[in-house]
Amino acid sequence: MSASRLATGGSDIDRGCPLSFTFDDRRVEGFAGDTIASALLASGQAVVGRSFKYHRPRGIWGSGVEEPNALVDVESAVGRVPNARATTVQAAEGIRVRSVNASPTAETDRNAVLDRFARFLPAAFYYKTFMWPDWHLFEPRIRAMAGLGVVDPDWKPRQVSDQVNHHCDVLVVGAGPAGLAAAASAAAAGHSVVLVDDRTQPGGSLRHRGGEIDGVEGRAWVEAAVARLNSGGQLVLSDTTAFGLYDHNLVALNQRHADGRPDTLWRVRPRRIVLATGAIERPVPFANNDLPGILSADAALSYLRRHGVLVGRDIVVATNNDSAYEPALALAAAGASVMVVDCRREGGAQAKSGIRVLAGRTITAARGRNAVQGVLLDDGTTVAVDCVLVSGGWTPTVHLFSQAKGKLAWSDQLAAFIPGEAIEGIGVAGAVAGTVSLSEALASGVAAAGDFASSSPAPRGTGSEAMLGVVSLWPKPKAKGRVWIDYQSDVTAKDVELAVRENFVSVEHLKRYTTLGMATDQGKTSNLNGLALLADITGRGIPEVGTTTYRPPFTPVPFASLAGSRRGSMHAPVRRLPLEANHRAAGGVFQEYGGWLRPAYYGGGEAGASIQEEARRARQSVALFDGSTLGKIEVIGPRAAEFVDFIYYNTMSTLKPGHCRYGFMLSENGVVFDDGVLVRVDEHRFIVSCSSSHVAAVHARLEEWRQDRFGRDSVYIHNATAQYATLTVSGPNARQVVEALDLGAALDDASLPHMAVAAGRFAGDEVRIARVSFTGDRSYEISIRADRAEALWTRMRQEGRAFDAVLLGLESLMILRAEKGYIVIGKDTDGTTMPHDLGVAGPRTKRVNEFVGRRSLFTEAANSTNRNQLVGLAVREGEAPLATGAHGVEKGGSGLKSIGFVTSNYQSPTLGRPVALALIERGAARHGETIDVQHLGVVRQATIVAPCAFDPEGRRLHA
Amino acid sequence: MQLFPCPFCGPREESEFHYGGEAGNLRPDGEVTAERWAGYLHMRDNPKGPTREIWVHMTCGEFFAMSRDSVNHKVSGSSVLGDVEHGA
Numbered sequence A: 001m002s003a004s005r006l007a008t009g010g011s012d013i014d015r016g017c018p019l020s021f022t023f024d025d026r027r028v029e030g031f032a033g034d035t036i037a038s039a040l041l042a043s044g045q046a047v048v049g050r051s052f053k054y055h056r057p058r059g060i061w062g063s064g065v066e067e068p069n070a071l072v073d074v075e076s077a078v079g080r081v082p083n084a085r086a087t088t089v090q091a092a093e094g095i096r097v098r099s100v101n102a103s104p105t106a107e108t109d110r111n112a113v114l115d116r117f118a119r120f121l122p123a124a125f126y127y128k129t130f131m132w133p134d135w136h137l138f139e140p141r142i143r144a145m146a147g148l149g150v151v152d153p154d155w156k157p158r159q160v161s162d163q164v165n166h167h168c169d170v171l172v173v174g175a176g177p178a179g180l181a182a183a184a185s186a187a188a189a190g191h192s193v194v195l196v197d198d199r200t201q202p203g204g205s206l207r208h209r210g211g212e213i214d215g216v217e218g219r220a221w222v223e224a225a226v227a228r229l230n231s232g233g234q235l236v237l238s239d240t241t242a243f244g245l246y247d248h249n250l251v252a253l254n255q256r257h258a259d260g261r262p263d264t265l266w267r268v269r270p271r272r273i274v275l276a277t278g279a280i281e282r283p284v285p286f287a288n289n290d291l292p293g294i295l296s297a298d299a300a301l302s303y304l305r306r307h308g309v310l311v312g313r314d315i316v317v318a319t320n321n322d323s324a325y326e327p328a329l330a331l332a333a334a335g336a337s338v339m340v341v342d343c344r345r346e347g348g349a350q351a352k353s354g355i356r357v358l359a360g361r362t363i364t365a366a367r368g369r370n371a372v373q374g375v376l377l378d379d380g381t382t383v384a385v386d387c388v389l390v391s392g393g394w395t396p397t398v399h400l401f402s403q404a405k406g407k408l409a410w411s412d413q414l415a416a417f418i419p420g421e422a423i424e425g426i427g428v429a430g431a432v433a434g435t436v437s438l439s440e441a442l443a444s445g446v447a448a449a450g451d452f453a454s455s456s457p458a459p460r461g462t463g464s465e466a467m468l469g470v471v472s473l474w475p476k477p478k479a480k481g482r483v484w485i486d487y488q489s490d491v492t493a494k495d496v497e498l499a500v501r502e503n504f505v506s507v508e509h510l511k512r513y514t515t516l517g518m519a520t521d522q523g524k525t526s527n528l529n530g531l532a533l534l535a536d537i538t539g540r541g542i543p544e545v546g547t548t549t550y551r552p553p554f555t556p557v558p559f560a561s562l563a564g565s566r567r568g569s570m571h572a573p574v575r576r577l578p579l580e581a582n583h584r585a586a587g588g589v590f591q592e593y594g595g596w597l598r599p600a601y602y603g604g605g606e607a608g609a610s611i612q613e614e615a616r617r618a619r620q621s622v623a624l625f626d627g628s629t630l631g632k633i634e635v636i637g638p639r640a641a642e643f644v645d646f647i648y649y650n651t652m653s654t655l656k657p658g659h660c661r662y663g664f665m666l667s668e669n670g671v672v673f674d675d676g677v678l679v680r681v682d683e684h685r686f687i688v689s690c691s692s693s694h695v696a697a698v699h700a701r702l703e704e705w706r707q708d709r710f711g712r713d714s715v716y717i718h719n720a721t722a723q724y725a726t727l728t729v730s731g732p733n734a735r736q737v738v739e740a741l742d743l744g745a746a747l748d749d750a751s752l753p754h755m756a757v758a759a760g761r762f763a764g765d766e767v768r769i770a771r772v773s774f775t776g777d778r779s780y781e782i783s784i785r786a787d788r789a790e791a792l793w794t795r796m797r798q799e800g801r802a803f804d805a806v807l808l809g810l811e812s813l814m815i816l817r818a819e820k821g822y823i824v825i826g827k828d829t830d831g832t833t834m835p836h837d838l839g840v841a842g843p844r845t846k847r848v849n850e851f852v853g854r855r856s857l858f859t860e861a862a863n864s865t866n867r868n869q870l871v872g873l874a875v876r877e878g879e880a881p882l883a884t885g886a887h888g889v890e891k892g893g894s895g896l897k898s899i900g901f902v903t904s905n906y907q908s909p910t911l912g913r914p915v916a917l918a919l920i921e922r923g924a925a926r927h928g929e930t931i932d933v934q935h936l937g938v939v940r941q942a943t944i945v946a947p948c949a950f951d952p953e954g955r956r957l958h959a
Numbered sequence B: 001m002q003l004f005p006c007p008f009c010g011p012r013e014e015s016e017f018h019y020g021g022e023a024g025n026l027r028p029d030g031e032v033t034a035e036r037w038a039g040y041l042h043m044r045d046n047p048k049g050p051t052r053e054i055w056v057h058m059t060c061g062e063f064f065a066m067s068r069d070s071v072n073h074k075v076s077g078s079s080v081l082g083d084v085e086h087g088a
């Protein structure tokens, strides 16, 4: 191949603005306006990459998004972009471009030898070859050999990608003649228009194929049309790909910026969409049709007219249609020797001086090592060439139409699928709709705007109009040599034949078995040739074979663009305590618990020892902890008591104002959903104190039952969790510390017994003091406005000093509650646990009024005698704690069977031994029994005991 | 991403909504057969085509009924909960 830059020409480049960059460390010269691909061609670089599987040398094939071969990693000041298509990235001064899947360079790749073994590496050879003994032994080597670009794991975007939501009347995708006609017509009718094109310059085919519209030369017409849109306040976005069309006609755009800013994601909701997405030229099947120097004929014309690059000197053009003649004539006029090999008998009717046409002939094979050097024709003659241009017909770019669930229709005349029955709100125009001539394209653009078009007539092509006259030239079975179907996935015609022999005859199966169309280009050039071959082998028509499903994205989209600001700490934001800064100052080590960032332990020492020390000291004098995450959902109204009775498993309407009660909420399937304390503030006002991580879910359930069953007027629900901080004082000396806070409430046990609530004031603010306990010791939960909590906490710590108060993190709190057999829903229960499994059977047998989940407590399963029930497990003296998740086992059937599992286990510093909770089959009736517990193959013994291991009489609650 | 019409807030993106179940699946109170209760808990029509469903708009907290086509995802309307959905 001897591509070169011509002395003149190239509408896109600025010869006054030279630039240079490196490709595989070699210096490449170009001009502003070059793509990486056009500059590489101009510099004579034939091999630009290695194929995915066989490491075959590959050159540039196309000139846009369809490019299957020229994938490159592009490194610039803003970072590295892997697997970019060299045809769509603008060349820029100083960028470093590397070929992918090649080492050290594309030209001298050391894995090129793999191609010699190609016959041992057919489709699906991985599945067949590397099964024994274990795929994972082979995987690292295979992944290293068969790969694409390199991702830099340390890369961080310098700024967040913008995401824009936009509404408009008409969104036009594609700024070729059809799209421009649609946009101009809608704008003229007074509608708001967004026109997007994935190229840097608008105009589509008008930029390199001749054309004259309303007497004006094509490119001049484009400039004027775009200028009118811009001056009319319409939005014209270049370098912007419409990559997804979703339900309700939402269109997602990815906009690239030349100034180094990260890409922008647009979500556009137009009232009407016009798809003017064009068509992609197909390769022509012959052996070795993947050699560097074999290009799309249209791409060659584009490089000539837009970049002043002549792709070869001795050129053969292989075609089955008329569209290849314009490139042939133009390249001949630019100085190349050109011969057209046209498979049509009457081909070449358009031929003019300067080119030779062989009608009714095809290419059988190409020859050459790292570049094409000659072709063998079907009449046995050979021709020496340095470049082969191919045009196997045009495949309409129907991706977005298909994503919108549009059905495709087969056109014999075009030898392609085109959009079928119209979809509401979407028009199709131009080549994607199957138009061939310029006038047809322009008229279809105006028509596609539908009700949004102006009444003015469509522009007209006034020059000579294009013809197509395409005939089928599909890959044939049993062809000699290796005929490439999918360049990027390295799939040949033989692979398709093999798949059919192994009965993968559905197009979806063919795709997955051979990987046809599964590479980063998603088969833009290969899919139709692949399914035409499948149709031929299986004796079906192409429409009968059908296409695979088109899914977004049309081209790869950077994750940074999709993520926008939702990255790092913003990816899944944690909820934070109002007193986080105070806890940090006190040495709190934070972890996430159910979406909340909470202190796990304090002091910054070794975690295990710190946690044990906190739990030990908490039992000795007094402990302080921040329970602000507990739910505080207010239920207010004349039917509030009736409402909480229905919501809770336990009867709550009998609760006296000023008191609270522990209870379960069930799901309708009878399974325990949440537990917690309900406070009755007064006759018509309750506060649901649910589990920290369940607040949102409990709130949603309360709302659901309120709206569905009680009506909006009789109960009102307000989630006040974030408004209050709840600070807890627990331990034998808790009352003395709370007394010292001077809250103005009577704290003697007659006035404020266990499970009672009192109102007080701290520094002028109302506080609520609840005597509830999650530690088993006398405890006071004091709730205060979140913004006044710091003063209360500071005072608590001051008053606590005289009593050697200890700060409790969540980990030591878990030890204290496990010592007492207090459960955590979802940890000590699973998706089958009912309240009677937890030893709370009273309401089930006694309650007569309706409550959530009631009927489910009396099903056959609920009445079963071998349910898993909550127990404690004791290990033998001196043994280590059991593992959470370890299974109780007994002999059954052919081996061991599970009889339940350990749900919580901790070393208790107060008891000097491990404590464990478990759900064990028939456990409640088996206290004292010793069972086998298996974990990771090791079986130990444990004795079933009551869940409560510490102070079973509950004296310390009142001590 | 689809747009759903909250009867209280107007059209909003689907990510603000949560599915609540098929409309008309009335809760049987009191003594009901296991079959009837299992039907309420588990049996769904899952119709292909037009459906009437309960959704909740999580940002305003309101439940409502929405008519939707399960094939083409077209939404034909939404309304506040009525007698059919309440079982009142």
Ligand SMILES: [Zn+2]
Binding pocket: B006, B007, B008, B009, B010, B057, B059, B060, B061, B062
């Ligand atoms: Zn709403």
